[in-house]
Amino acid sequence: MPLEVSLKKKTGDFLLDVEFVAEKEIVALLGASGCGKSMTLKCIAGIETPDEGRIVLDGEVLFDSKERKNLSPQKRRVGYLFQQYALFPNMTVEQNIAAGAGKKQRGRVREMIRKMHLEGLEDHRPSELSGGQQQRTALARILVNEPKLLLLDEPFSALDSYLKWQVEFGIADILKEFSGETVFVSHSRDEVYRLCDSVCILTQGKSEGKYRVKELFDNPQTKSACMISGCKYFSNVKKTGEYSVYAQEWNVELTLSKPVEDTVSSIGVRAHFIELTDVPGENTILCRVMRVVEDVFSIVVMFLPEGGREQIRVEMQKETWNNWKDKTLWCLKIPQESIMLLKE
Amino acid sequence: MDWFPLLNSLRIAFLSTIFIFFLGILAAYYIAKLPRVMKGVLDVVLTLPLVLPPTVIGFFLLKFIGPMGPLGSFWLMLTGNKLVMVWYAGVFATVVVTFPLMYRTVRGSFEAFDQTLWYAGQTLGRSNTWIFWRVMMPNCKDGLLAGTVLSFARALGEYGATSMVCGYTAGRTATISTTVYQLYREGNDELCYIWVAINIAISFVVMVAVNLLEKRRASGQKKDARRRQHAT
16 A cells, blocks of 8 residues: 655745655654654645645545645545544543544444553543553554554654653554554654664655665765764765765865765764774874763763864763873774765 | 513523524634634624724614614514514624624634644544534533623623613513613612612622633643643
8 A cells, every 4th residue: 555745835934845655664754843744744644735746545646736636634544643642632532432433443442442452441531541541542543443544743752751662562563563554753763763664854844765764874875864863973075086085074084995976075973983092093083182071971072183173072981081081192083884975 | 579671681691692602603613714814804893892882882783773774674574573672682782792702702712722633533534513513612611601601691781782772661671781770860779779789699690600610621621730640
């Protein structure tokens, strides 16, 4: 049941321009808050209308600006799990779930209550439930209607952190069992890594193609993708040779293990690959210590590359720093394989 | 003692409250969906009766339902009766005067209504009518009730517009408020005090009811918050 989404919508100065396809998988929309993730879900569900574009689910056109087709949300068979769950406060758990059931699915309400472990809570109101129970009720209400597509909007954001793990396991099981497509909106790369198959990155309203989840973390193509995958260190670069670049912010020439394409404009390095050494050599940056901050279990040292512009923050064990702090020469080594070449 | 003014006031207030209940809800619901400029203009027009002197409203009403007015002349032609100087003319007056109270209160509670509940209903395949009656109305019921009670109280106490369209005929169009004025003019202080006392008593009861409703709404919200905290 493939889902094809391609839409544009302008609200004020903000332009949403999203394009992706989901086929037998859980697709994450990953991006900072305010980048248009929820708006995209609302457009897919039919609550908001895009200015132009086309949305197709399972061969059925839900929206097409050219054909002037716009199916009402009621007819789209899309299950939408809202951030705060949007349970009807005036109804009990059972009534809420029954509200999701069409005529054909009336008999499934009991079954859903059992399946979602809500027995004994049938007559409770949403306000009497814990966060996890509320979410299970909301999911039961959605699943009872047998949707073709699940939209999950930050499903863990309304939960206390110590509850999150348990609830995440529950969601993971449900997603595994669900036969349709799932679009999962999140700003947490960890959640996405654990739960999703592929990921579509949204930066200020614009989507940037789709990655397999593993691919995003191992080999991001653009700076924004790299940034959202959790990479902390970036420098703009100029190509100086087939296998070398000059990193402007760090004032160092770096050698690479793969050839540099002309379109490469910056590099990224993950924090845990940076090594501390006192031997200058290939791919090492001579640094000055600008500041040392003691944390609960670790030490954070801010290094400034000689002649460079941007500080590099390195976190290390307290003992490690004790061994290093009396040295006169500090260098940061960036291993060749850890350098990610990025386009704009 | 002649109880007619109390009876008449009550039936006028009841009737106009029934009209205002539906009118206010419909207006609040549809106006909330309009584009911003239209909404602003209609909002001002519909709230105007709240600040206009009741005599101005009475004047316009007479022009509309009087024997020469469009509705009044039509009614006269149809039934041979006038629409003014009869007890039910008071219903027109009180509907116009109390409309802003209902409209404003209902609109306030509609605006406070969580829109995602509406979206949730839609994505679950429920019709807009179902969502309106089963989700929106129950969740706004305290606001609706407060608006209704306030409108009823205001209708009961209406004087200016009512006296212009109903006049004062003892036993036919007299209401509590017009009776008080009439008795005062006649210098009948004794009876006047009784009607004043009745008026104050009714208003008192209504205001207590409104306050209790407000309190229940506030404590309901607090209790919900506490329960949620307790549950998580």
